[in-house]
Amino acid sequence: MELPDGVVDALTDIVGFDGVRLAPGELAVYGRDATPLFEGRPDVVVLPRTTEQVAAVLRLATEHRVPVVPRGAGSNLCAATVPLAGGIVLALTRMTRILEISNEELLARVQPGVTTARLADAAGARDLLYAPDPGSRTTSTVGGNIATCAGGLRGLKYGVTRNYVLGLEAVLPTGEVIRTGGRLWKDVAGYDLTRLLTGSEGTLAVITEATVALLPKPAETGTGVAYFETLSDTCRAVTAILSAGIVPATLEFLDQNCISAVEDFARLGLRQDAGALLLFGDDGPIEVVAGNLVRLRKICTEAGALEVTLAEDVARSDALLAARRCSLPALSRLAPLTILEDVTVPRPKLAAMVDQINEIAARYALRFATFGHAGDGNLHPTCVLDPDDGAAVDRAHKAFAEIFAAAIRLDGTITGEHGVGAAKLPFLADRLGTDQLRLLGRIKSAFDPAGILNPGKVGS
């Protein structure tokens, strides 16, 4: 789009010269996020430092009907932060203060641009745990995590980001500043706007401050790895673990293709003749962790594991977790284009879903690897291919459409933790139905009557 006359000057008045970016190279950078094949181009990038500046930018944008795309680190994988309609990218990456950490109240209050890892480290230094643990934690921001309701490797036991958001300060597209929730674990005064904004992908309001719950840091953590002949065996072990009354912090799996890629990349000494590996971990009081790891080893062995090893020390434990965390970079090396997806199915249907993914991949002659969160049925089927091979890219799009349909048929969903964004908006009606989709549109209008906030995404 063409910005209306005077908008850039007005933005400069609001945030100062150093808060406005217009250079073509910078506009190009903010035209993408971590999602391949999606690209937009903002007319201007604005980097506010205060809530008041955010409010002034949004009032101006609503007045002039200029699109605004709020953005944290841009590590999004569903094109939720790609400025498809141009306009303003509102980058919250200069609002990075940790305003408060309280051991007494078990909470932190932060600005949205703080990275997840920095908050976790600051909490850890006070013997506290910030439980949400997305794979992108070293770069992703807390504001972005909340906007997408990020999950992570501890989701089974600890839940996802929404379970930890106590209160938000947010600016409506029309410029009003609201405060939802607060410092309280229990507060039912009004509709749960805290949770409605969590996961709304920057389409309803711009988060300018968050109060999040912390937990006492567990005394001990422990990790182990089990290798299985097939992924079906792995899934049977997961079911046996949960049916035995154990809900461990971590239950992650890698399929054979993924194991190979990770081993080639990181040389962790993973066994490569297995059809799948299950990474398990727990935390808590020392006696509980030790007991649970032994029980997990026994259950995996009984479920037919080829081999089960408990990490002998923290270094080995970290190495095993790194195997899971580096799955995406490892797969990215296999071909120039990596498309990573995020379907979720009920746990008992995990093996069936992976079978379907492999069948679809074979039928479309595509190279796939799959890893994910076995405990909560959240899979990341990943396709690696050459972006210059247009026919293959087309086949990949068709394959993913079939994968989404298969997940829905299995009582699953098209996105467990990454979000809808622009990438999955075309599939949302299949998941929610048209009545619910229309309702989302009416909710969007209740927040954003001019439709300026992140257009072309959920709610549009």
Added chain:
Amino acid sequence: MELPDGVVDALTDIVGFDGVRLAPGELAVYGRDATPLFEGRPDVVVLPRTTEQVAAVLRLATEHRVPVVPRGAGSNLCAATVPLAGGIVLALTRMTRILEISNEELLARVQPGVTTARLADAAGARDLLYAPDPGSRTTSTVGGNIATCAGGLRGLKYGVTRNYVLGLEAVLPTGEVIRTGGRLWKDVAGYDLTRLLTGSEGTLAVITEATVALLPKPAETGTGVAYFETLSDTCRAVTAILSAGIVPATLEFLDQNCISAVEDFARLGLRQDAGALLLFGDDGPIEVVAGNLVRLRKICTEAGALEVTLAEDVARSDALLAARRCSLPALSRLAPLTILEDVTVPRPKLAAMVDQINEIAARYALRFATFGHAGDGNLHPTCVLDPDDGAAVDRAHKAFAEIFAAAIRLDGTITGEHGVGAAKLPFLADRLGTDQLRLLGRIKSAFDPAGILNPGKVGS
């Protein structure tokens, strides 16, 4: 109101003769809930058995602009289920089936009229735990618990109802049936309508089915009681417990007036010379519970407890929990009218809040007792008085208005777990601000354009 011609006949066609109530005595019963001093009168009570019947009733009501008040057991304490504008009371108490309990998936699927205790018992029989544990659990329904986002005695460690709702089937006021969420722990496809409906007090949609998360049943539970000279000492002990990194399942307090009333009522052998008592409890693996109870005893002793006792067996443990659960019936015996409130403040401000409650009570010459959830700062200040003493009732209203204002000043809220209803709607703007209140109204309109669903409550 006067029902439009033909509406009763049409309702009878939908739910059958046995699903329609018109007798004056029954209308009077459904004109009230558990909230004193609030009364409405429905024109008709409708008891559907299926989702299709609910949808047909709502379509009819929207067409004829007839108010509809959805209702579970009617144990609400903020007049959320009082039919202030007449019309239809839609009682979900005949939809009582437990449709499914799965150990493998750790979930239950139920109709809304199942009582909380019945679900908990059915889960318990399968070695599973339904964690939400509101005081009214033997009569309250799961649908009502979700509509109010009910809390309870285990909220500190386990969180509240919203943490356990995985998916909902709900009918919009215009008759469309939507399904939000599902069987998944992780699902970010679209705005979080599951959480938006949770706590919306029957003003946005009617819940017709819920899928809720269960946990493995803890191997052991244990309880203890500590007596303190003052409530401030009690609060100091609570802070010390949490700062020591222990988050027990239960941390409940009773003030002196409450202890006396409970002891007179239930003869549990509570010590009556104390200024307050703290009931603490934990659950989990045997070695953890045993260790934590000893640590809790030590911390309470160091915080100046007059006496600390651990329950020697399950019977004593149940008796102690009964002391907390019977606070409301015990206080109800002191005078014909009992007004129980539900403010919440940040934990460190609990003692200050109780001091202010007592100061306000003294100034207005009212008899108050206070009990509540010390762990999450959720207090239930309770006023007992004679309903025929109009001047005292007026003073009580003024006193509660001051209590709400004091809670807000202390960064707290006007309701932690009971809801807004009609009783606290006048105070909601003070808590949320007018911008947010207007936003709630726009969200309400997005669901309910004709404004038929539970008018005069939150969102109105």
